[in-house]
Amino acid sequence: MSTDTARAATTDATAPTPVVEARDLSVTLGSQRILSGIDLTVRRGEVLALLGANGSGKSTLVRSLLGVVPTSGGQVRLFGEPLGPSAPWDRVGYVPQRLPAASGIPATALEVVTSGLLHGRTLRLPRGARRRALAALVDVGMADKAQRRVHELSGGQQQRVLIARALVREPELLVLDEPTSGIDVPTQSTFVETVARLHEGGTTVVVILHELGPFAPLIQRAIVLRHGRVAHDGPPPQPRSDHASAHHDHTHAHPDPTPPGTGPTLSVEVTP
Numbered sequence: 472m473s474t475d476t477a478r479a480a481t482t483d484a485t486a487p488t489p490v491v492e493a494r495d496l497s498v499t500l501g502s503q504r505i506l507s508g509i510d511l512t513v514r515r516g517e518v519l520a521l522l523g524a525n526g527s528g529k530s531t532l533v534r535s536l537l538g539v540v541p542t543s544g545g546q547v548r549l550f551g552e553p554l555g556p557s558a559p560w561d562r563v564g565y566v567p568q569r570l571p572a573a574s575g576i577p578a579t580a581l582e583v584v585t586s587g588l589l590h591g592r593t594l595r596l597p598r599g600a601r602r603r604a605l606a607a608l609v610d611v612g613m614a615d616k617a618q619r620r621v622h623e624l625s626g627g628q629q630q631r632v633l634i635a636r637a638l639v640r641e642p643e644l645l646v647l648d649e650p651t652s653g654i655d656v657p658t659q660s661t662f663v664e665t666v667a668r669l670h671e672g673g674t675t676v677v678v679i680l681h682e683l684g685p686f687a688p689l690i691q692r693a694i695v696l697r698h699g700r701v702a703h704d705g706p707p708p709q710p711r712s713d714h715a716s717a718h719h720d721h722t723h724a725h726p727d728p729t730p731p732g733t734g735p736t737l738s739v740e741v742t743p
């Protein structure tokens with residue numbers, strides 16, 4: 472082993488375990504290759520934005536990192552553990568883009584949030600569960616709806632309940648899929664303040680966004696996906712003011728229909 476190789480091995484051995492590590496990850500759904508050759512390391516305490524046009528694979532990426540959709544190649548580790556029953560799921564809070572099941576649940580908002588405190592196979596709630604669930608509802612501006620049935624709430628209010636269900640776990644890794652879409656601006660600000668507070672406490676955050684918006688001050692690093700591949704990994708792209716121009720920042724909602732090599736170059740601007 473050369474001196475350099477030996478030094479690198481020593482450094483690796485002492486480096487903290489990444490929160491998320493994906494190597495050469497690929498995902499095929501049906502007959503369609505959705506993600507190819509994704510290499511991604513998220514370190515403890517990072518706030519990472521996942522950006523990219525509609526259909527570029529952002530949701531599929533976080534879903535595959537969390538074992539919600541199967542991978543077709545490569546490896547994923549969470550807190551150093553391979554995906555599977557032994558992965559430390561109790562350290563993860565996930566807010567999906569949509570949860571259709573929520574609309575049919577007869578449970579109250581408080582009950583749904585409290586369910587976020589159940590881990591693994593145990594049905595016993597920890598001490599102070601109700602107080603913690605109420606505090607999470609306050610964080611998303613829903614304290615006054617605690618006793619309302621979730622299926623009676625609006626879509627944005629249901630989304631806020633789902634966010635509170637993830638927050639109440641005080642997760643070490645918080646994964647958010649477009650958390651502010653459909654949520655009014657004052658509530659977005661309160662929510663971003665809550666995420667900032669969690670981050671200050673050491674929580675690692677991975678958030679899918681179409682616009683950095685109120686998250687901008689928190690975002691240290693952005694990954695831009697394009698046709699299921701990483702097109703940029705680094706400081707967040709600066710949004711350009713000339714939105715109407717053909718060269719504007721396409722890190723937000725636009726279709727991503729053209730496979731690579733078959734059409735004109737997509738104008739994903741990455742100007743860190």
Ligand SMILES: Nc1ncnc2c1ncn2[C@@H]1O[C@H](COP(=O)(O)OP(=O)(O)OP(=O)(O)O)[C@@H](O)[C@H]1O
Nearest residue numbers: 500501503505523524525526527528529530531532
């Ligand atoms: N279950 C599925 N079966 C087949 N194809 C799927 C499935 N889920 C997603 N896809 C396809 O995978 C591609 C990426 O979808 P994905 O939802 O990951 O994109 P996205 O970047 O999150 O998009 P958006 O910004 O619109 O939410 C799309 O072409 C989509 O049609």
